[in-house]
Amino acid sequence: MHRLVRDHIEDIVAGVESASVTAHLKACAECQSDVTAMRAQSAALRELRAANDAEPRPGFYARVMERIEAQGPASIWSLFIESAFGRRIAVASLALALLLGVYVISSERAVDQPIVAGQQAQPAVVVGEDAPGRVITQMSGNQSSNDDVLVNLVTYQEQ
Amino acid sequence: MSSLSGAIPFPATKDGTRARTRVDHRNSEEAALVRRVQARDEMAFREIVERYQAKVFSIIYGILRNRNDAEDIAQQVFAKIYFSIRNFDFRSSLLTWIYKITVNECYDYLRKKRVRKLVYESDFSAEDAQRMEASDPAVDPKTPVDVRLAQRDLIVKLLSKVSEQDRSLILLKEVNGHSVEELAAMTGLNENTIKVKLFRTRQKLLKAASRLTRVRTTAN
Numbered sequence: 001m002h003r004l005v006r007d008h009i010e011d012i013v014a015g016v017e018s019a020s021v022t023a024h025l026k027a028c029a030e031c032q033s034d035v036t037a038m039r040a041q042s043a044a045l046r047e048l049r050a051a052n053d054a055e056p057r058p059g060f061y062a063r064v065m066e067r068i069e070a071q072g073p074a075s076i077w078s079l080f081i082e083s084a085f086g087r088r089i090a091v092a093s094l095a096l097a098l099l100l101g102v103y104v105i106s107s108e109r110a111v112d113q114p115i116v117a118g119q120q121a122q123p124a125v126v127v128g129e130d131a132p133g134r135v136i137t138q139m140s141g142n143q144s145s146n147d148d149v150l151v152n153l154v155t156y157q158e159q
Numbered sequence: 160m161s162s163l164s165g166a167i168p169f170p171a172t173k174d175g176t177r178a179r180t181r182v183d184h185r186n187s188e189e190a191a192l193v194r195r196v197q198a199r200d201e202m203a204f205r206e207i208v209e210r211y212q213a214k215v216f217s218i219i220y221g222i223l224r225n226r227n228d229a230e231d232i233a234q235q236v237f238a239k240i241y242f243s244i245r246n247f248d249f250r251s252s253l254l255t256w257i258y259k260i261t262v263n264e265c266y267d268y269l270r271k272k273r274v275r276k277l278v279y280e281s282d283f284s285a286e287d288a289q290r291m292e293a294s295d296p297a298v299d300p301k302t303p304v305d306v307r308l309a310q311r312d313l314i315v316k317l318l319s320k321v322s323e324q325d326r327s328l329i330l331l332k333e334v335n336g337h338s339v340e341e342l343a344a345m346t347g348l349n350e351n352t353i354k355v356k357l358f359r360t361r362q363k364l365l366k367a368a369s370r371l372t373r374v375r376t377t378a379n
Contacts, residue, residue: 070238
């Protein structure tokens with residue numbers, strides 16, 4: 001839309017056009033089309049005007065006060081109960097709290113028995129005895145050869 | 160329609176200066192009334208209800224065209240005003256604030272009820288049709304009522320696609336007939352900002368309308 005038209009669009013949709021705007025609209029099909037659309041839109045918006053006599057029935061204030069008394073002061077919980085968004089927040093918070101709880105419990109257990117659990121899971125297997133009191137062991141699973149050496153050193157007994 | 164770039168260089172106002180309409184909403188007679196309501200003065204609240212009930216009712220009735228619903232929502236609007244007036248911060252006029260609450264309540268109602276067709280035969284009487292015919296001399300009276308109802312339903316639907324602030328502003332301009340200067344005074348924004356906002360809202364509404372038309376054409 002041409003700047004001249006854009007700058008005066010509020011006047012134009014209200015039916016007030018300067019000579020320069022009129023001349024431009026005659027020459028520019030694009031602006032003319034935009035203005036026609038905006039005028040139609042403006043007319044549709046004005047359809048939302050109510051009749052001048054649109055007023056509530058007598059005794060409106062009393063009915064408002066009744067409603068206020070019925071509703072009472074809004075509590076903080078009503079935010080979560082009454083609105084769908086609030087309910088979603090409440091459910092999400094509960095889910096998050098549950099997840100955190102599970103995480104804390106599981107991580108505390110892991111801290112209590114980290115090494116013991118590893119040793120129990122992959123015990124050394126006695127594979128033979130090359131001399132009395134000298135046990136040859138082999139680590140199961142994927143433990144490194146360094147572990148094998150350490151175990152052999154610990155279990156070594158001098159003749 | 161051509162799209163606009165970020166900042167629209169709207170012109171200065173008639174007097175050649177960039178308008179910056181600043182109205183002190185804290186020191187008006189209206190502000191004194193609000194402070195009394197904030198202090199839980201029931202007579203002051205009654206004054207607010209009596210002062211704005213017709214306006215609130217006509218805004219709602221204009222959107223919903225159902226007197227019972229309009230009455231119910233108007234009551235809810237004033238209940239909301241009563242409970243939340245403590246949060247009113249005087250940045251805009253009381254009318255702007257009430258207007259925003261009113262329009263939001265209407266759209267909340269429409270969302271909750273999931274009203275697709277706003278006017279049903281049972282709701283729309285011959286009396287209502289006459290009222291509608293007489294409601295606005297600016298609207299072409301030759302346009303049949305059913306076409307005007309369809310246009311009205313469409314515009315209500317399109318208005319749900321823009322932000323609360325844009326919606327209130329365009330309705331205050333087109334439905335309540337406030338000028339740009341008045342809107343600037345009511346909202347505390349300057350006139351150029353109001354013009355830009357109105358123009359962008361008009362564009363958004365046109366774009367939403369063309370999207371909707373495309374969807375309907377594809378569906379058929």
